[in-house]
Amino acid sequence: MTEPKTLIDKLWSAHEILRRxxxxxxxxxxxxxxxxxxxxxxxxxxxxxxxxxxxxxxFAVADHYxxxxxxxTNIAVPEIARMVRQLEENTAKHDVKLFGLxxxxxxxxxxxxxxxxxxxxxxxxxxxDSHTSTHGALGAYAFGIGASExxxxxxxxxxxxxxxxxxxxxxxxxxxxxVGGKDIILSIIAHIxxxxxxxxxxxxxxxxxxxxxxxxxxxLCNMSIEAGAxxxxxxxxxxxFAYLKGRPYAPAGEEFDKAxxxxxxxxxxxxxxxxxxxxxxxxxxxxVVTWGTSPEDALPIDAFVPDPAREPDEARAKYLRDALxxxxxxxxxxxxxxxxxxxxxxxxTNARIEDLRAAAAVLAGRTSKVPGLVxxxxxxxxxxxxxxxxxxxxxxxxxEWGESGCSMCVGINGDVVAPGERCASTTNRxxxxxxxxxxxxxxxxxxxxxxAAVTGHLADVRPLLAGRKV
Amino acid sequence: MxxxxxxxxxxxxxxxxxxxxDQILPARYLKWTRAMGLGKVLFQDLRFDAEGKEKSxxxxxxxxxxxxxxxxxxxxxxxGSSREAAVYALYDYGVRVVIAPSFGDIFSGNAVQNGLVTAxxxxxxxxxxxxxxxxxxxxxxxxxxxxxxxxxxxxxxxTIDPARRMRLLNGWDDIALTESYRDKIAAFKAQDRTQRPxxxxxxxx
Numbered sequence: 001m002t003e004p005k006t007l008i009d010k011l012w013s014a015h016e017i018l019r020r021x022x023x024x025x026x027x028x029x030x031x032x033x034x035x036x037x038x039x040x041x042x043x044x045x046x047x048x049x050x051x052x053x054x055x056x057x058x059f060a061v062a063d064h065y066x067x068x069x070x071x072x073t074n075i076a077v078p079e080i081a082r083m084v085r086q087l088e089e090n091t092a093k094h095d096v097k098l099f100g101l102x103x104x105x106x107x108x109x110x111x112x113x114x115x116x117x118x119x120x121x122x123x124x125x126x127x128x129d130s131h132t133s134t135h136g137a138l139g140a141y142a143f144g145i146g147a148s149e150x151x152x153x154x155x156x157x158x159x160x161x162x163x164x165x166x167x168x169x170x171x172x173x174x175x176x177x178x179v180g181g182k183d184i185i186l187s188i189i190a191h192i193x194x195x196x197x198x199x200x201x202x203x204x205x206x207x208x209x210x211x212x213x214x215x216x217x218x219x220l221c222n223m224s225i226e227a228g229a230x231x232x233x234x235x236x237x238x239x240x241f242a243y244l245k246g247r248p249y250a251p252a253g254e255e256f257d258k259a260x261x262x263x264x265x266x267x268x269x270x271x272x273x274x275x276x277x278x279x280x281x282x283x284x285x286x287x288v289v290t291w292g293t294s295p296e297d298a299l300p301i302d303a304f305v306p307d308p309a310r311e312p313d314e315a316r317a318k319y320l321r322d323a324l325x326x327x328x329x330x331x332x333x334x335x336x337x338x339x340x341x342x343x344x345x346x347x348x349t350n351a352r353i354e355d356l357r358a359a360a361a362v363l364a365g366r367t368s369k370v371p372g373l374v375x376x377x378x379x380x381x382x383x384x385x386x387x388x389x390x391x392x393x394x395x396x397x398x399x400e401w402g403e404s405g406c407s408m409c410v411g412i413n414g415d416v417v418a419p420g421e422r423c424a425s426t427t428n429r430x431x432x433x434x435x436x437x438x439x440x441x442x443x444x445x446x447x448x449x450x451x452a453a454v455t456g457h458l459a460d461v462r463p464l465l466a467g468r469k470v
Numbered sequence: 471m472x473x474x475x476x477x478x479x480x481x482x483x484x485x486x487x488x489x490x491x492d493q494i495l496p497a498r499y500l501k502w503t504r505a506m507g508l509g510k511v512l513f514q515d516l517r518f519d520a521e522g523k524e525k526s527x528x529x530x531x532x533x534x535x536x537x538x539x540x541x542x543x544x545x546x547x548x549x550g551s552s553r554e555a556a557v558y559a560l561y562d563y564g565v566r567v568v569i570a571p572s573f574g575d576i577f578s579g580n581a582v583q584n585g586l587v588t589a590x591x592x593x594x595x596x597x598x599x600x601x602x603x604x605x606x607x608x609x610x611x612x613x614x615x616x617x618x619x620x621x622x623x624x625x626x627x628x629t630i631d632p633a634r635r636m637r638l639l640n641g642w643d644d645i646a647l648t649e650s651y652r653d654k655i656a657a658f659k660a661q662d663r664t665q666r667p668x669x670x671x672x673x674x675x
Contacts, residue, residue, distance in 0.1 A: 146580035259668035
């Protein structure tokens with residue numbers, strides 16, 4: 001009998017070309033996604049005068065810098081226009097397929113990859129973006145890399161990696177209505193810390209994970225990097241195969257069936273071991289919001305803001321004081337007493353159709369007390385949402401219905417939160433200045449952002465869902 | 471890439487957990503090329519206020535630590551965004567070593583590509599080194615990569631991935647290393663195409 005293997009073991013060994021004595025392995029890369037920010041890497045190729053080794057395995061998306069408000073054909077800010085143009089030039093030069101502005105399939109790279117069927121179970125996927133962990137939701141081994149590594153992958157289609165430690169995070173049981181993938185991952189990060197999975201490849205398992213839709217799993221894996229994980233993944237199952245069937249770049253017909261036979265093997269064998277294991281009880285997870293400046297600063301919505309005066313550890317107390325000072329929140333307050341100035345629904349974390357539907361279910365027939373922007377994860381999702389009439393719900397509530405891109409998550413494309421403004425946001429990072437210098441971000445699910453919009457403060461979405469079809 | 475073996479220099483303590491790459495280099499500078507001088511905007515929003523005035527309380531603005539080439543930080547330094555320009559900013563400012571209890575994985579990967587040493591010590595050791603520097607700001611610190619030691623009044627051992635240590639000591643270029651395995655890569659690719667035909671993007675799209 002062969003030794004039982006984890007999903008991570010199986011994915012790793014399928015891509016390992018060689019392992020050196022010093023422990024570094026050279027891995028084959030199945031898909032390489034690039035975006036406007038990848039220009040440093042293209043410059044490195046230009047310096048060496050070389051072309052991309054496998055342009056057919058490289059796909060580009062214009063997402064980080066594209067405006068999501070105002071004209072996209074005549075971009076107002078020259079520096080931003082240059083970033084978008086640079087990607088067009090670099091991809092043309094290297095024969096790389098680009099989902100650029102004007103392409104109906106354009107969107108956020110971590111939304112477009114799965115949506116187009118480029119992301120598949122069993123693949124090794126890299127991208128010069130930390131949220132590449134998203135693609136693990138379909139059973140891929142996917143991780144973010146830096147510019148030098150992007151250049152290395154472009155030149156060789158391989159990457160050096162040290163075999164990571166393996167961690168199993170299981171969530172068993174059923175989550176309450178109004179609780180979803182975002183609440184689960186924020187609860188996990190609060191539990192293990194923003195470095196709780198550093199150096200680890202993570203497999204998410206358990207009945208609550210299995211019960212998540214593919215959209216929910218994408219949200220979950222997206223934020224595994226916020227716990228420090230190298231990558232996060234969910235074993236592919238019937239839901240994965242159903243999601244992928246008929247996607248443009250996925251295998252079709254008989255080839256799809258054959259692929260499914262192989263993908264179905266991508267599960268952890270009974271008795272296989274992980275270096276670390278953590279488990280959470282799904283029934284105890286409430287809708288979660290962040291109060292501070294790290295994703296680990298997350299609490300259930302019915303909780304109170306921590307009080308540094310009650311913190312015995314001086315270093316921790318200082319951390320709390322600094323975070324609360326930046327956030328402009330007094331210690332010990334009820335989270336639901338915190339008023340917001342703005343809302344944002346979008347990003348690679350929570351801008352898929354299910355996310356938009358969840359927010360619309362709360363907003364339908366109601367008015368937002370604060371201004372806000374909704375930016376779909378891809379132009380195709382935008383169109384689908386319009387066909388479903390979701391855009392009307394958002395507009396009627398008083399929110400702006402924008403174009404697709406990274407938008408107000410990154411603060412580099414013109415969409416920013418003003419200094420000192422407080423934003424309830426479906427994004428992934430509440431870092432200082434992340435949504436713009438001086439911006440204050442509270443992370444939460446799309447439904448919870450909608451709840452903050454209609455109440456004007458951080459709020460439990462559950463009472464607002466009473467009597468509504470979700 | 472420059473080799474690194476040993477450095478004695480001033481060290482600046484920055485006692486903030488989860489100091490992410492958005493703090494090291496704010497996103498608005500990501501459009502800059504390296505030639506534009508990323509070192510100038512290292513920790514921009516921590517070092518300067520909105521009017522561009524120095525914040526005197528930020529450690530790197532204190533006279534003794536202004537020219538530090540070693541940083542001593544708290545846990546999870548460099549977490550967050552994969553932006554390699556955060557490493558460029560540190561390096562171009564003059565920083566050659568960051569000592570911390572833990573680092574963001576992508577950050578430490580980027581560091582080794584650019585000759586920046588990420589030395590891991592325990593939480594207690596990091597706190598002790600920071601306390602020593604708070605007490606004697608000019609205290610010279612020696613980081614020896616060959617021996618994996620830090621001398622800062624006391625002697626501390628640090629850890630670093632052995633493969634990364636070798637790359638830093640030798641100043642190796644990854645591309646050249648990979649090119650030496652060209653035949654193995656080609657053989658893998660040929661075999662993989664027959665074993666995993668579904669892994670190629672569908673040509674029908």
